[in-house]
Amino acid sequence: MTSLDGLSKVQLDEGVLRITISTADNGTSLDGEGLDQGTRALEAVGDRIGSVLLVGEGPNFCAGGNVRAFAAAPVRSEYVAEIARVFHAFVRALDAVTVPVIAGVHGWAAGAGMSLVCLADVAIGGPGTKMRPAYPSIGYTPDGGMSWTLPRIVGIARAREILLTDAVLSGDEAVRLGILSRLVGDDVVQDEALRLARTLAAGPTSSYSGIKTLLSASTTRTLAEQLDAEAASIAVAADSPIGREGVDAFVEKRRADFASIKEVRA
Missing domain, CATH: 1.10.12.10 (Lyase 2-enoyl-coa Hydratase, Chain  A, domain 2)
Incomplete structure (x- = not known):
């Protein structure tokens, strides 16, 4: 893979735009730099891509927002509002693309990570994949479109239950509900997601x-x-x-x- 215009967390290869939405730093929390680079790339590449691949680098796909940073912010409301602005700019750009969006979901997809999974056209996980809204656990409400996407996937009644009880969903349960598309071996989640992204990028x-x-x-x-x-x-x-x-x-x-x-x- 080669970097796109020097953007270290966005790469274009064989028609697949690969966006790193979290890294091992800060416990695989949502990466603001990756989101910003992803937004810029999605708005710039146009016909150069055939699919988008969302990945996390580290033990999890994305464990949610950086709660320690929330706590350390001088004015928490202003800090969180800015995080939401960057995140939602990425969500809007992702929603606007006309090509398939694939997510390789290994480990945890919590909070913002689960929101991104719900946005994907195809989300591939493994037996060890777990999902959780996570917002109620810190007294927050959803962002990243989860309150819009989740009811459309699982139905409004089940979405209420999942969000209000802050339910932890196993990979099997997430597939049954339609949040994940299918499971593969935990050690090949990202490989299979990349294979699918390349296949779709070469398609119609x-x-x-x-x-x-x-x-x-x-x-x-x-x-x-x-x-x-x-x-x-x-x-x-x-x-x-x-x-x-x-x-x-x-x-x-x-x-x-x-x-x-x-x-x-x-």
Whole structure:
């Protein structure tokens, strides 16, 4: 991997934008520098990426905010507000991308870490992965969009229970609830997440974009409205370079070469 414009915690390789959201420093708490670099990269790379990969470096994906720093701040409200501003700028940039977002979730994903897992399109964990909202334990309320994403994943009633009781979720339970997509061996979580991110980065990017757009809008549309949107979207896809290549490859009984089309476009 090579660094992107000198940003040490953001790297671009084979179409995968890899963002380090925590390090072993400060107990794998949320890394403000990584978030800021991630936001800048997401806003700058455009068509250069085919997927986004969120990872933590250390024993955990992300153990949440740096609570010791909260306690040491001269004015806690101002300090936490600034952390939330940086975090939410990253969340907005991540939500705006049209390519798949993958999270490799090893160890703990607590607080802000769990919020980021809920934002991913595909989140891969291991048997040792654990998740916890963590906000009530320090008398805080959620950030990073958890109060918006979690009910949409597990339902409002279960979201209430998880948040109010500050529930600890095992990897198996997180998969059952749909927060994690699947489990692999603890020692290969990041490898499998990277493999998937590379596979998706080489895939039909415009198709993925259309899928994400349709899914996002489906929550506020009637079935009739969604059918109209699907019809319009699939018609556009049929005459796009990606759509033409996919159909032609199927008819010609060969593997579709979506990557070369994206290279020409770029």
